[in-house]
Amino acid sequence: MNYVFVSSHLFYCTITFHFFPTYKIVYFSSHKHNSHMKKDSSFTDCISSFRTLSLTLVAINRVLLAQYASFPINGADLYDELLSSTAILSTGNESLDKLLDSGLYTGEVTELIGSPGSGKTQVCLGVAANVACELKRNVVYIDSTGGLSASRLLEIVKSKVSTAEQQLDALRRIYVTEVFDIFSMLKVLQTLRTGGFPESPSGSSSLKAVIVDSVRAVLLPVIGGNQIEGLSLMMQLAGELRMISRDFCVAVLVTNHVIRESNGAVKPGLGRSWSHVPRTRILLQHVNSEMTTQNGLRRATLLKSSRQPCQISEEFCLGSWNHHKVVKEAKEDSIPEEAH
Numbered sequence: 001m002n003y004v005f006v007s008s009h010l011f012y013c014t015i016t017f018h019f020f021p022t023y024k025i026v027y028f029s030s031h032k033h034n035s036h037m038k039k040d041s042s043f044t045d046c047i048s049s050f051r052t053l054s055l056t057l058v059a060i061n062r063v064l065l066a067q068y069a070s071f072p073i074n075g076a077d078l079y080d081e082l083l084s085s086t087a088i089l090s091t092g093n094e095s096l097d098k099l100l101d102s103g104l105y106t107g108e109v110t111e112l113i114g115s116p117g118s119g120k121t122q123v124c125l126g127v128a129a130n131v132a133c134e135l136k137r138n139v140v141y142i143d144s145t146g147g148l149s150a151s152r153l154l155e156i157v158k159s160k161v162s163t164a165e166q167q168l169d170a171l172r173r174i175y176v177t178e179v180f181d182i183f184s185m186l187k188v189l190q191t192l193r194t195g196g197f198p199e200s201p202s203g204s205s206s207l208k209a210v211i212v213d214s215v216r217a218v219l220l221p222v223i224g225g226n227q228i229e230g231l232s233l234m235m236q237l238a239g240e241l242r243m244i245s246r247d248f249c250v251a252v253l254v255t256n257h258v259i260r261e262s263n264g265a266v267k268p269g270l271g272r273s274w275s276h277v278p279r280t281r282i283l284l285q286h287v288n289s290e291m292t293t294q295n296g297l298r299r300a301t302l303l304k305s306s307r308q309p310c311q312i313s314e315e316f317c318l319g320s321w322n323h324h325k326v327v328k329e330a331k332e333d334s335i336p337e338e339a340h
């Protein structure tokens with residue numbers, strides 16, 4: 001254990017420096033009330049200890065920067081890192097995959113926005129079922145709206161895998177947590193990040209997707225009144241989602257509502273501070289036609305992407321995840337589970 005001595009007129013305390021556990025910082029005072037202080041230290045000793053201290057602090061500063069600051073890396077290394085850590089998870093819906101440039105990218109936060117009833121939860125269920133059934137990977141599903149329907153999930157799973165055993169296996173890969181406030185949400189994410197995630201039955205940690213439906217439901221109550229606290233909680237949530245996506249190489253899919261402006265245009269909820277959090281954003285809308293409202297036809301429009309031109313859109317049916325895959329077995333080898 002290394003000790004760093006800090007002289008102060010006010011304090012006599014010992015603090016363990018959390019970021020740097022091998023160092024112990026000891027504050028000691030020359031105040032006359034502290035009878036047990038080092039009274040024999042001369043002025044020159046004091047100056048030399050300050051010098052030592054400043055050198056030590058510089059060393060600590062360097063180590064902390066090396067550990068926690070981001071360093072620039074060249075494009076080739078960046079591309080290598082991308083190839084080794086990025087996987088593309090198919091959503092199970094061709095139209096959405098097309099908009100997302102093949103699917104959900106691990107290491108990124110993707111946002112699905114839309115008005116109530118636009119089908120955000122249906123898409124989340126479809127994605128969870130697809131990752132669990134087709135890719136055979138784990139999913140953490142955080143439900144903050146109470147909109148997750150186990151029967152609907154089973155319905156989608158049944159359309160993807162035929163035997164009861166496979167269906168059970170797939171359902172076991174989807175870990176559902178219900179949270180209804182931002183503090184519980186942050187706690188769940190922190191538990192997940194610090195390794196508190198329950199392992200899959202096979203014992204392999206194969207978490208590939210984290211779905212949060214929805215972020216606005218937990219943020220809305222804290223954003224209205226106390227703006228400063230609400231914003232800081234929102235940024236904390238953004239940080240947790242980003243860290244999980246990067247550290248665990250998982251795809252994070254979040255849902256958010258929209259705000260309708262006076263001219264009828266829609267914009268993503270949670271304002272500007274949130275707008276930079278997702279790397280990709282898709283808007284879900286009803287397709288307004290008497291014929292199409294019956295079969296749940298939706299239009300998905302790409303609003304934000306660093307890979308595709310924005311404002312392209314695709315139409316798809318919400319019930320498309322139910323469609324049975326007749327030639328599933330034959331196609332198993334060609335599932336684009338991990339593109340890189």
Ligand SMILES: Nc1ncnc2c1ncn2[C@@H]1O[C@H](COP(=O)(O)OP(=O)(O)OP(=O)(O)O)[C@@H](O)[C@H]1O
Pocket residue numbers: 114115116117118119120121122123145147295296318319
């Ligand atoms: N099995 C199904 N097949 C097709 N469409 C369905 C099915 N079940 C529900 N729907 C449709 O999904 C829509 C509701 O979708 P969903 O609950 O995903 O909306 P949401 O955008 O999550 O809404 P909210 O923001 O209120 O949570 C309804 O229009 C409903 O008709």
